[in-house]
Amino acid sequence: MATALTDRFLAALERRRADGRAVTVADAAAACVDRLGAWGARRALVADDDLVAEVGVVAALTDAGIEVVTWPADLGWRDLLGLDDAPPTCAVTVPTAAVAQRGTLLITGSPGHGRSLDAVGWWHLALLPSERIVETLAEALTGAFADAPHPSAVSLVSGPSRTSDIEKITTYGAHGALAEHVLVIG
Amino acid sequence: VSDRPVGYGEGPPLRERTRRAVADRTLRGNLASSAASWAAGRRRMRDEQDFDAMRDRARAIRTENIRRLPELLEQLSERVIANGGYVMRAPTRDAAATYIVNLARAEGATVVAKSKSMASEEIKLNEALEAAGVRVVETDMGEWILQLAEERPSHIVAPAVHKNRAEIAELFRRESGEDIPDDREALIAHARRRLREDFAAAEIGVSGVNIGVAETGTLCVMENEGNARLVTALPRIHVAIMGAERVVADWDEAAHILQILPMAAIGDDASTYVNLISGPRREGETDGPQELHLIILDGGRMSLRGTRFEEALHCIRCGACLYSCPMWRTVGGQAYDSPYSGPIGAVITPLLEGTSSPRATELPFLSSLCGACHDACPVGIPLHDLLVRLRGEVRTRPHRRRDRVMRLWSTAWRRPAVYRAGVRLTRLGLRILGRRRSWVTRLPGPAGRWTSQRDLPTRWPPR
Numbered sequence: 001m002a003t004a005l006t007d008r009f010l011a012a013l014e015r016r017r018a019d020g021r022a023v024t025v026a027d028a029a030a031a032c033v034d035r036l037g038a039w040g041a042r043r044a045l046v047a048d049d050d051l052v053a054e055v056g057v058v059a060a061l062t063d064a065g066i067e068v069v070t071w072p073a074d075l076g077w078r079d080l081l082g083l084d085d086a087p088p089t090c091a092v093t094v095p096t097a098a099v100a101q102r103g104t105l106l107i108t109g110s111p112g113h114g115r116s117l118d119a120v121g122w123w124h125l126a127l128l129p130s131e132r133i134v135e136t137l138a139e140a141l142t143g144a145f146a147d148a149p150h151p152s153a154v155s156l157v158s159g160p161s162r163t164s165d166i167e168k169i170t171t172y173g174a175h176g177a178l179a180e181h182v183l184v185i186g
Numbered sequence: 187v188s189d190r191p192v193g194y195g196e197g198p199p200l201r202e203r204t205r206r207a208v209a210d211r212t213l214r215g216n217l218a219s220s221a222a223s224w225a226a227g228r229r230r231m232r233d234e235q236d237f238d239a240m241r242d243r244a245r246a247i248r249t250e251n252i253r254r255l256p257e258l259l260e261q262l263s264e265r266v267i268a269n270g271g272y273v274m275r276a277p278t279r280d281a282a283a284t285y286i287v288n289l290a291r292a293e294g295a296t297v298v299a300k301s302k303s304m305a306s307e308e309i310k311l312n313e314a315l316e317a318a319g320v321r322v323v324e325t326d327m328g329e330w331i332l333q334l335a336e337e338r339p340s341h342i343v344a345p346a347v348h349k350n351r352a353e354i355a356e357l358f359r360r361e362s363g364e365d366i367p368d369d370r371e372a373l374i375a376h377a378r379r380r381l382r383e384d385f386a387a388a389e390i391g392v393s394g395v396n397i398g399v400a401e402t403g404t405l406c407v408m409e410n411e412g413n414a415r416l417v418t419a420l421p422r423i424h425v426a427i428m429g430a431e432r433v434v435a436d437w438d439e440a441a442h443i444l445q446i447l448p449m450a451a452i453g454d455d456a457s458t459y460v461n462l463i464s465g466p467r468r469e470g471e472t473d474g475p476q477e478l479h480l481i482i483l484d485g486g487r488m489s490l491r492g493t494r495f496e497e498a499l500h501c502i503r504c505g506a507c508l509y510s511c512p513m514w515r516t517v518g519g520q521a522y523d524s525p526y527s528g529p530i531g532a533v534i535t536p537l538l539e540g541t542s543s544p545r546a547t548e549l550p551f552l553s554s555l556c557g558a559c560h561d562a563c564p565v566g567i568p569l570h571d572l573l574v575r576l577r578g579e580v581r582t583r584p585h586r587r588r589d590r591v592m593r594l595w596s597t598a599w600r601r602p603a604v605y606r607a608g609v610r611l612t613r614l615g616l617r618i619l620g621r622r623r624s625w626v627t628r629l630p631g632p633a634g635r636w637t638s639q640r641d642l643p644t645r646w647p648p649r
Contacts, residue, residue, distance in 0.1 A: 016456065072472035077386045077420055083379075102445075102456045111470035116419035119412045119459070138441035141462075145402050145437055152269070152468045153419070156444075156460035161412040163374060164452070165328035165346050166354055168220045171374045174327060175381065176412025176459065 005100050006184050009133050012103030013182060016159030017172065020182030022130065028185050029060035032092070032125060035181050036066055039123045042087035043067040045080070048112030049094040051127055055185070057092060071114050080120045089121035091177065095157075097140045098133045098182075102158060105182070106140050109153035118157055124177035130186040194310075194338070195539075197523040200548035204639060207517040213348045217515050220347040224509040227453015228562070237449065244446045245566040247439045248500035251431075255491060255499075258400040258433045259482060265403025269465030271478035275430075276309075279485050283314040286392070286425055289479065290320050293423060295389040301407070301414035302326040302345070303394030304503060305427040305483050307338075307525035308538075311392065323384040325413040327377055334361050338520055348518050381413070391417035391475065395428035396502070397443055398480075401436040403464060405480065406444060410458040418461055424475035426463070430487045431499040443502060450564035451504035486538040494575055498533050500565045507569055510562035513552055522549060529559035529569040533576065541579045550576040620644035 006022050013020050023031050032055070036044060044061050046052055048070050058068050067087065069075065079086045094113065095105040105126055109115030118124045134140050137156075144154050161176030172178055197203055207213060231237055251258060263273040276282035282305075290298060298320055300306065312322045324333045328346035332338065334357040335349070346354075355368030358376055366376050396408045405426050407414045418424050434440050448457045467474030490496055508514045508528030519527035524535040524545055532553060536546030550573050559569040577585075599605045620626045626642045628634060 016458075081382045081386055081416075083382055083386060104456055109471065109474060111468075111472070114419075114471070114473040115461075116415060116473045119415045119419075136441070137445060138438050141437040141441050145404070150269075150402050150404070150464050152463075152465045152471065153474055154462040154464075155415065156457075156462065158456040158458050160458070161410070162458055163327045163411045165326070165331065166349075166370050166373060167216075167351055168223045168347060169370060171370050173378065174374060174411035174413070175325070175378060175416060 008100040016103040018159040018180035022184045028055040033064045041090035043089040046092040090123040091118045091121040104158045107155045108151045115153035119176040124180045126182045203521040207521040261400040279309040283309045297388045298390045299388035300392045301417040385416045388421045390423045391421035398433045405463045407461040408457040423477045425479045450506040506562040507559035510558040
């Protein structure tokens with residue numbers, strides 16, 4: 001059930017021009033399919049993570065006619081970056097923590113979860129277990145770097161990619177994801 | 187049509203540069219609208235957050251960081267090496283540029299993709315790489331626009347604020363030969379697709395570093411577009427260039443700086459992306475660079491410790507002082523003819539280059555000393571005080587002559603009778619010169635030089 005922390009996180013996400021909702025484990029796969037369908041994604045680039053298997057994302061997306069590629073994808077950068085008529089791709093990530101105050105996701109690089117995963121595709125959908133939400137950025141960062149060996153890369157992601165370089169007006173989908181959706185699970 | 191770019195410090199004298207800038211109406215309009223949107227964001231931040239308390243803490247953090255700088259740099263270097271990276275301590279700009287050029291040669295690199303880095307401007311990296319036959323691509327949207335226009339950045343954070351949509355569309359059409367409509371979304375979509383070619387092709391990625399975290403040997407690269415992520419994750423080699431002052435002790439401090447920087451810079455409470463890089467890819471990882479090189483650039487920074495200019499090292503390069511400065515809002519960044527413009531640029535350019543360089547004799551005077559920069563600064567650097575101190579360091583002949591006039595004036599005004607007579611005379615003189623208008627725009631004789639870019643009110647308060 002949604003807690004106060006989850007509610008604050010979801011509100012902060014909207015301030016960052018992303019969005020999200022709280023779902024149960026049973027509903028997560030369907031919610032994922034809905035969102036990718038609404039965006040028009042033809043392919044999903046999915047993190048190799050236990051939660052993905054638990055939720056049953058791969059089967060649900062495949063049934064819905066969306067091609068699923070699991071990281072590490074043996075496709076080459078041109079294809080992953082969407083060049084040469086590659087199908088429009090959505091990244092599916094599993095953040096290691098999230099910050100309620102600022103709507104920030106912490107995504108930790110690992111063999112099954114590339115550090116560039118969320119930024120190469122057109123869209124970004126995150127599967128976030130609700131107990132991973134903390135209040136402040138300082139808590140999240142000290143947590144992420146508490147134990148040695150430290151991860152080789154951690155990405156803080158706060159909403160879709162944007163630029164204000166043309167006439168100081170914010171435009172989305174600069175080099176990273178055009179839109180971001182977070183399913184808070186549990 | 188823009189002139190071919192010349193190296194920093196090779197432009198015409200300051201008076202000519204500011205004259206050209208003031209005459210450029212498009213530039214004035216673009217500067218005014220971007221400064222207004224910055225100010226609105228900052229007002230929002232002040233309403234929503236306790237910005238003043240955050241600023242006090244940021245100031246305390248940076249003061250302590252600089253006090254412990256050698257020790258923190260030592261710790262950062264050790265940890266980066268332990269994480270599998272290489273560290274190069276570059277004493278000079280040339281040493282840093284040479285290191286990167288040699289690396290590109292050894293790698294046989296043909297394309298270098300860059301995310302925005304002021305330190306790379308400072309060491310003139312693009313020129314050095316291009317001279318070695320390497321194609322350099324700026325991947326920040328604003329920087330790429332300027333690269334196509336063959337111009338220099340105008341602002342630390344928003345480099346192309348002085349260009350409007352139509353000008354940008356024209357540049358894109360010329361580069362691609364495609365017909366691109368001049369609406370913002372089409373322009374960004376075009377740049378996104380076009381630059382992805384370069385992300386895929388680059389052998390080396392070059393980024394700056396906002397802060398290094400000594401505790402774990404982690405480099406923080408902040409951005410909103412996602413290009414820095416691709417630059418630091420896709421090419422085989424990642425070169426990170428960090429000014430030697432940009433280090434904090436631990437993650438608690440880092441979290442604070444990572445939050446206050448975007449608040450000050452763009453009135454936003456988070457950067458969209460913060461890339462925290464603790465080393466090259468590990469065993470089993472399929473992205474991230476295979477080699478990470480950290481270049482710690484001294485370039486005159488370390489010698490500022492313990493001087494009365496030490497506070498300049500507290501700067502976290504947010505760009506807030508630029509927007510807040512009435513001078514910068516009038517002439518823009520390019521008139522400074524330095525990688526660093528605005529109040530902080532007027533302070534650190536002379537400090538890093540020595541007070542006898544041509545720019546050093548000009549820039550400390552490009553300020554009204556109103557103190558708005560101090561007020562805007564998220565780490566509370568007293569920029570106006572530093573500017574006054576720097577003015578005292580400039581000892582060329584015209585400056586010595588000006589000092590003599592100032593001394594004479596000071597002697598005269600210490601006598602109340604002379605002061606009162608002087609004020610009455612000036613007031614009368616200005617009224618006569620201004621005739622019926624409320625401003626005098628031109629003074630006779632040698633004083634005419636002074637009013638060529640300034641006006642004086644005939645009444646107080648001015649109308």
